[in-house]
Amino acid sequence: MSGDDDRKSELAREHKERQEKRAAAEQSSNARRNTFIGAGVAVVVVAGGIFAATTLVGNDGGGTASAASTPSASASASPSASAPVPSATATKTGPVSCTYKRDTSVPNKFVGLPGKKPNMKLKKMTINFNRGKVVVDLMTDAAPCTVNSLSFLNKKRFYNNMKCHRLVTPDVSGVHMLQCGDPLAKADGKNPTDGQGTAGYTYADENVEIPPVKGVMFMTQPAEAAGQNNSQFAFSLSDENQQIGPGFSVVGVVSEGLDMLVGLASSGKDLIINEADITGDGGTTVPKNPVIIKSITFS
Secondary structure (H helix, E strand, C coil): HHHHHHHHHHHHHHHHHHHHHHHHHHHCCHHHHHHHCCCCCCEEEECCCEEEEEECCEEECCCCCCCCCCCEEEECCCCCCCCCEEEEECCCCCCCCCEEEECCCEECCCCCCCCCCCCCCCCEEEECCCCCEEEEEEECCCCHHHHHHHHHHHHCCCCCEECCEEECCCHHHHHEEEEECCCCCCHHHHCCCCCCCCCEECCCCCCCCCCCCCEEECCCCCCCEECCCCCEEECCCCCHHHHHHHCCEEEEEEEEEEEHHHHHCCCCHEEECCCCCCCCCCCCCCCCCCCCEEEEEEE
């Protein structure tokens, strides 16, 4: 093994040891959940200013669903051998109205606010990556404002040619997922603020009762936060992720392309561990072979 490989292996081991120590130190299940997924909060001095830096990963599980939708999870066919694909239903009590709030507290690329009235007819989201196509069956009835936000940003070409800034495997971070949606990310394994960027607005949680089993696409937000959804989302690539529990705004379930996503990295050896990550939790652990969103379509 070369000296470079030795150093990378050492970094991976050190990172995993930090995760294990933090997990052991935290007593509450919510704190353990945030540690497993790689969340952290740090106060960092940048260009003479001080801001709270958070790796965008998930909430505290206490989010509220849209008033117009009350989701409940059920099981159907499975994308993996061990866990059922979740589905959700919603009881509509009237027209759906979404609220989005401007947020300038974090780095962002603002392209406007989505409209209040979502298109409830959207059923599929097709993401064309440089590595292959992924189709997501949307849970629009249970997550109308989430789908509305994603569709709006897509119309603005917000996601076009965007690099996914985080890929983690169980041996590195205890979970297996691909995270995308930071418009400012360089995804080079060097930029200390990858994972901080958003579309400059937030919105409430919805469809939060489904755990992130393999194949689930969900929105991400600052650790221990609720109602702070933004432009970032993630794909759960392992049933091991169930350990972090529900609490994420679930968009839908991958119906095509899951094998490609799982195959992006078999272990930490396929990743670049960012030593300059400001959270210290591997929030910008990126694939050696870049994963890029070329375009997205909704139907």
